[in-house]
Amino acid sequence: GKFTVFSPSPGIQQHTSLVIDKNDFVHVTWYDTAGYAGVKHSWLDPSATTPTWTKFSLSNHGATNISARAEYRSKMCADDLGNVYAIHTVDDQAGNTSRTSNTEFFVRKWDGATQAWGTPQLLHSVPVAVWHPGYATNVSDANSGAVIGCVCDESVGELYCAYRDFTTGDLILARWDGDDLEAPTIFARLMNTSPSPVGTRNFFLYPRFRGTLWPRQNRT
Numbered sequence: 001g002k003f004t005v006f007s008p009s010p011g012i013q014q015h016t017s018l019v020i021d022k023n024d025f026v027h028v029t030w031y032d033t034a035g036y037a038g039v040k041h042s043w044l045d046p047s048a049t050t051p052t053w054t055k056f057s058l059s060n061h062g063a064t065n066i067s068a069r070a071e072y073r074s075k076m077c078a079d080d081l082g083n084v085y086a087i088h089t090v091d092d093q094a095g096n097t098s099r100t101s102n103t104e105f106f107v108r109k110w111d112g113a114t115q116a117w118g119t120p121q122l123l124h125s126v127p128v129a130v131w132h133p134g135y136a137t138n139v140s141d142a143n144s145g146a147v148i149g150c151v152c153d154e155s156v157g158e159l160y161c162a163y164r165d166f167t168t169g170d171l172i173l174a175r176w177d178g179d180d181l182e183a184p185t186i187f188a189r190l191m192n193t194s195p196s197p198v199g200t201r202n203f204f205l206y207p208r209f210r211g212t213l214w215p216r217q218n219r220t
Helices: none
Strands: 014-020 026-032 038-044 054-057 074-078 084-090 103-111 121-126 148-152 159-165 170-176 185-192
Touching (some): 026 074, 026 084, 038 084, 074 148, 084 148, 103 159, 121 159, 121 170
Antiparallel strands (some): 014 026, 026 038, 038 054, 074 084, 103 121, 148 159, 159 170, 170 185
16 A cells, blocks of 8 residues: 555666566566666565565576676566566667677566576577667667567466567567477567668567457457
């Protein structure tokens, strides 16, 4: 029944996503520069005697553990089995800084049984020359990680996600069943930027899913 300060420094925290899982736990992802600039995840059991936020660095994994990279955007959804799914970008900062690594899109599952994130699975990788075509001339490109969205089938936990493929110019629908070490599959090409150039900035920003994936007879 009251507001609680989640972050005391609003100038460096942004791009939030929030879901409530089947256990009524609250999950939040957001961009934060504390420790390293990346996507953070925190969850809370509001029914605990002393509710406490548990924080986790979601996008700081594997070869992407590079402090000079910035990961901004993330989206989450939850199924009816207690699991939470996320899609997030790695190194999606645009502009004139000395970025040399690919921009990557990952999907990941929070297991409701173990209360832990599974292995991140690579969905799509964009070469820096495509994401930052103005890099060589030190010109800001303003490409954005806000080209991702997701929803899941509540009954079985399959994740459906939409993302902008800067290599082909397509808006892509993909599916992932949430199993670790199993790659997502490309499901459909929804549309293309044609006749605009493939690298056209910020096409298909903020994809949204509307409706329901369960029950199947009511799927939209």
